[in-house]
Amino acid sequence: MLLLVDAGNTRIKWAIAAQDAAPGDWTAHGAVPHAELDRLQAAWAGHGLTYAVVSNVAGHAMQAQLAALLAPLLPVPPHWFTSRAALNGLRNGYRHPAQLGSDRFAAALGARSLAPGKALVVATCGTATTVDAVSAAGDFIGGMILPGLGLMLGALARGTAQLPQVAPGADAYAAPPTFADHTSDAILSGCLAAQAGAIERACAALPADLCIVSGGAAASVAPLLSVPHWMLDNIVLVGLHAVAPLLAAETASP
Numbered sequence: 001m002l003l004l005v006d007a008g009n010t011r012i013k014w015a016i017a018a019q020d021a022a023p024g025d026w027t028a029h030g031a032v033p034h035a036e037l038d039r040l041q042a043a044w045a046g047h048g049l050t051y052a053v054v055s056n057v058a059g060h061a062m063q064a065q066l067a068a069l070l071a072p073l074l075p076v077p078p079h080w081f082t083s084r085a086a087l088n089g090l091r092n093g094y095r096h097p098a099q100l101g102s103d104r105f106a107a108a109l110g111a112r113s114l115a116p117g118k119a120l121v122v123a124t125c126g127t128a129t130t131v132d133a134v135s136a137a138g139d140f141i142g143g144m145i146l147p148g149l150g151l152m153l154g155a156l157a158r159g160t161a162q163l164p165q166v167a168p169g170a171d172a173y174a175a176p177p178t179f180a181d182h183t184s185d186a187i188l189s190g191c192l193a194a195q196a197g198a199i200e201r202a203c204a205a206l207p208a209d210l211c212i213v214s215g216g217a218a219a220s221v222a223p224l225l226s227v228p229h230w231m232l233d234n235i236v237l238v239g240l241h242a243v244a245p246l247l248a249a250e251t252a253s254p
């Protein structure tokens with residue numbers, strides 16, 4: 001069984017899949033905040049893991065913790081996925097290909113595996129929101145990085161005297177009217193419009209045939225979008241799944 005891990009700056013998302021399973025057809029999956037990393041050992045044990053592909057944008061300490069967790073569970077070291085100049089028909093247009101966040105490259109690979117031959121905007125609404133362009137021919141053109149919804153809400157509360165912290169949670173994130181009549185809805189309206197506006201501008205600029213929206217805040221942002229879009233739970237894991245056989249083959253014959 002394959003283990004796929006997307007370690008972001010807020011949560012570690014993971015899925016276990018059979019080698020030949022369809023994208024998103026997970027045997028088991030979950031997400032934990034950084035503080036609850038210890039829970040992963042139990043979640044991952046007993047699945048007969050043979051290989052793991054890990055995208056980590058959360059720093060060296062996170063990599064060390066994940067390596068320690070995985071060592072007793074795997075017959076071979078995990079593959080630490082990084083962005084490269086080209087993979088699986090996707091060419092990376094970043095000036096320095098390895099500088100591109102591994103989660104962004106994986107998300108683009110995942111989007112292309114689900115919608116080949118389409119001009120795509122891939123938006124991942126996590127700690128940061130990234131909005132990336134992939135051409136129909138398979139070029140990762142580049143993208144935008146903006147504060148994620150939670151960071152935007154927090155920045156307003158921290159940087160002002162009169163604005164409250166709008167807390168995460170189903171009610172708090174329900175879409176407010178565009179022109180709100182009280183403070184917390186006005187904050188939400190502004191921050192959601194910033195997120196959705198960036199995505200819509202990217203779709204117009206490409207122009208995109210389709211937008212793929214994913215990440216922890218996707219369910220809040222996607223309803224505002226006036227462009228054709230698919231909302232997916234975790235496009236990064238789909239991308240890691242799509243290239244896992246290629247990466248495993250490289251390890252076998254480097």
Ligand SMILES: Nc1ncnc2c1ncn2[C@@H]1O[C@H](COP(=O)(O)OP(=O)(O)O)[C@@H](O)[C@H]1O
Nearest residue numbers: 008009010011126127149150168169215216217
């Ligand atoms: N209930 C919620 N509704 C909307 N957004 C949320 C909610 N809970 C968390 N979020 C947002 O999702 C982000 C975490 O998403 P995730 O995709 O796991 O991020 P990362 O990949 O950076 O770890 C948080 O920073 C926050 O902005």
Ligand SMILES: CC(C)(COP(=O)(O)O)[C@@H](O)C(=O)NCCC(=O)O
Nearest residue numbers: 008009057099100101126127128145
């Ligand atoms: C932009 C990111 C912080 C997003 O991280 P996330 O919100 O998923 O935790 C991450 O992809 C990253 O650190 N990227 C490196 C710089 C770049 O992609 O240009």
Ligand SMILES: [K+]
Nearest residue numbers: 124126128130
């Ligand atoms: K992101």
